[in-house]
Amino acid sequence: MSRTTSESPVRDTIPDADVVIVGAGFGGLYAHYRLRQLGLTLKGFEAAAGVGGTWWWNAYPGARCDVESLDYCYSFSEELLAEWEWSERFATQPEILRYANHVADRFDLRRDILFDTRITACNFDDDTDRWTVETDTGKRVSACFIVAASGCLSAPILPDIPRIESFAGPVHYTSAWPHEGVELSGKRVGFIGTGSSGIQAIPIVAEQAGHLTVFQRTPNFSLPAKNGPVPEPKRALIGPDYPAYARSNKHTPAGYHVAMPEELPDIWTPGRSALDATPEEREAIWNALWESGGTGFTGSYIDLTINPESNRLVSEFVHSKIREIVDDPETADRLCPTDHPFASKRLCLDTDYFATFNRANVSLVDIKATPIERITADSVEAGGVSHPIDILVLATGFDAVSGSMLKINPKGRGGHPLADKWGDRFDTYLGMMIAGYPNLFMIHGPGAPGVLFTMPLGGERHTAWIANCIRHLDETGLGAIEPTEEAEAAWDREITSMAERTLYMRTNSWYTGANVPGKPRQFLAHLQGSKYFDRINAIADEGFVDGFVSEERRSVDASV
Ligand code: FAD
Ligand code: NAP
Numbered sequence: 001m002s003r004t005t006s007e008s009p010v011r012d013t014i015p016d017a018d019v020v021i022v023g024a025g026f027g028g029l030y031a032h033y034r035l036r037q038l039g040l041t042l043k044g045f046e047a048a049a050g051v052g053g054t055w056w057w058n059a060y061p062g063a064r065c066d067v068e069s070l071d072y073c074y075s076f077s078e079e080l081l082a083e084w085e086w087s088e089r090f091a092t093q094p095e096i097l098r099y100a101n102h103v104a105d106r107f108d109l110r111r112d113i114l115f116d117t118r119i120t121a122c123n124f125d126d127d128t129d130r131w132t133v134e135t136d137t138g139k140r141v142s143a144c145f146i147v148a149a150s151g152c153l154s155a156p157i158l159p160d161i162p163r164i165e166s167f168a169g170p171v172h173y174t175s176a177w178p179h180e181g182v183e184l185s186g187k188r189v190g191f192i193g194t195g196s197s198g199i200q201a202i203p204i205v206a207e208q209a210g211h212l213t214v215f216q217r218t219p220n221f222s223l224p225a226k227n228g229p230v231p232e233p234k235r236a237l238i239g240p241d242y243p244a245y246a247r248s249n250k251h252t253p254a255g256y257h258v259a260m261p262e263e264l265p266d267i268w269t270p271g272r273s274a275l276d277a278t279p280e281e282r283e284a285i286w287n288a289l290w291e292s293g294g295t296g297f298t299g300s301y302i303d304l305t306i307n308p309e310s311n312r313l314v315s316e317f318v319h320s321k322i323r324e325i326v327d328d329p330e331t332a333d334r335l336c337p338t339d340h341p342f343a344s345k346r347l348c349l350d351t352d353y354f355a356t357f358n359r360a361n362v363s364l365v366d367i368k369a370t371p372i373e374r375i376t377a378d379s380v381e382a383g384g385v386s387h388p389i390d391i392l393v394l395a396t397g398f399d400a401v402s403g404s405m406l407k408i409n410p411k412g413r414g415g416h417p418l419a420d421k422w423g424d425r426f427d428t429y430l431g432m433m434i435a436g437y438p439n440l441f442m443i444h445g446p447g448a449p450g451v452l453f454t455m456p457l458g459g460e461r462h463t464a465w466i467a468n469c470i471r472h473l474d475e476t477g478l479g480a481i482e483p484t485e486e487a488e489a490a491w492d493r494e495i496t497s498m499a500e501r502t503l504y505m506r507t508n509s510w511y512t513g514a515n516v517p518g519k520p521r522q523f524l525a526h527l528q529g530s531k532y533f534d535r536i537n538a539i540a541d542e543g544f545v546d547g548f549v550s551e552e553r554r555s556v557d558a559s560v
Helices: 028-034 078-083 091-104 194-210 232-238 242-249 278-292 295-299 308-325 329-335 401-410 455-476 485-500 529-541
Strands: 011-012 018-020 042-045 119-125 130-135 139-148 171-172 186-190 211-216 223-226 349-352 360-366 371-377 379-382 383-387 393-396 440-442 480-484 548-552
Touching: 018 028, 018 119, 028 042, 028 091, 028 139, 028 455, 042 130, 042 139, 078 242, 119 401, 186 194, 194 211, 194 349, 211 379, 223 278, 232 242, 242 455, 242 529, 278 295, 278 308, 308 329, 329 360, 329 379, 360 383, 383 401, 440 455, 455 480, 455 529, 480 485
Parallel strands: 011 139, 018 042, 018 139, 139 440, 171 393, 186 211, 186 393, 211 360, 223 349
Antiparallel strands: 119 130, 130 139, 371 379, 379 383, 480 548
């Protein structure tokens, strides 16, 4: 059925589906694989032109994963684990995108997905217990269930920089980098943003540009990736049975095993406080871990993110490394983070980031000390100094975790918009469902572990839970399920009380929502990794009773 009115575009109604899946990143792709196995009819929508999500959009130079590739991948298929060879310890964006495409092809996951199509509205009908979904291309579809795999780092922030619209040259976001690349050679590049994206891109941009000026508001902690072939300790840890290793990742706190370097001094034992070690022991252990690269460094002592004194010691160690690498002492000082505890923001992993500031064609401007006054057609003016630029690159981050859902702004029972419900707090139950929004499931929603548990694996586990829930509804003749507000409030208290025992809450970051002006301050991740997943599975095993209300089926016709 189609109709045209003077106000609205042609509405192209497509056949009803059991499930609408938002997004075709790692989360959405696996949802297609798993829910299809239940015999459900699916309709997927993806705003990008292809699969890959994060790895489709963030095609900036230097983009890589920060969890080792042998862990940052799917675990659901032994054949897939056996046939895919990662070429490096931390794969590049192009390689991860090739992997996502390989998975989509191998398991025929594209057939139900409409690409270049953004969902703009989702409305729940109280009478039929169905959702109606609308898109920016005028498509309309009705479904019993929505699986929102819309991404926790997929809604870029457009920063409020004075007179940015005056700039006459190209402005490129790392979060929407052109796939054909950007010609930087010989150009004067201005770069704003020194989080993980900036720290990965800056060394490569510096190699290509004529001159690079980095406008830094806040310096960040970064550890050397020491990328290269997969290190021997990791190969030894994995052993001959990679599928068994990959399955065992789900029992670890962060979704992966850390292989400690062979040369780690004999004095190291797991589970100690940094304060129980002598200064010489700490120095030896931190040096060994720094040299072996990766985030294994954070496993050196158990209290780095909870004990302020341990944190101070490790922060000083990292500062000493920055000072060792960076030739100019003033530049080194500016690059040392002092406004937040070590690892209270997502730790960055870099390749030659700090050394980049020794290059003759790179300058660092501290825009906290000398804020940007304005952008002109061909310069950035800060602290009364004009910095000429031809190209502006923005690595200014995301409205994280809640942003992509709020862009859709689903209307639940009674037409209630999510933006109203989430005006003060991002209430969810289990980080997956929302009271008043029946049969709407989120993958990596607010209150789930998110980036604190390797996300492809976390997405698999969320999807397994969703599949079980839909099967449960089918088997018990139930039509709609949603959490209670009491369960949401208890979940919020639990997450907040865990976060308050850490140093995360002391830091302005996207973890706490502080990077978006006006966003409610709330820690958005569950801190218990594998225990979180055990917990949600226990609720499933007990029949989705704890914290949920369900109602008899009305028009729900999902046959599993
Ligand atoms: P995404 O990959 O973000 O995919 C969501 C998709 O939904 C997007 O393609 C988007 O276009 C689509 N979408 C959103 N809204 C709509 C809509 N309304 N209509 C249609 N489509 C929509 N995590 C790690 O664990 N390790 C890492 O090393 C790591 N590196 C990262 C590097 C970068 C540069 C970034 C930005 C994030 C990184 N992350 C990392 C987090 C990363 O987002 C996840 O690991 C993972 O890729 C998330 O998959 P996803 O499918 O849940 O979401
Ligand atoms: P981010 O960590 O939020 O960093 C954004 C940067 O932009 C910060 O330096 C911020 O400064 C700056 N900024 C924002 N608005 C600004 C403004 N108006 N003026 C000047 N500076 C401004 O974002 P990100 O680097 O994209 O990373 C987000 C997350 O994605 C990471 O934490 C990580 O989880 C994931 N990621 C991972 C990798 C990886 O290594 N695999 C790579 C990229 C991203 P302030 O700090 O002062 O606000």
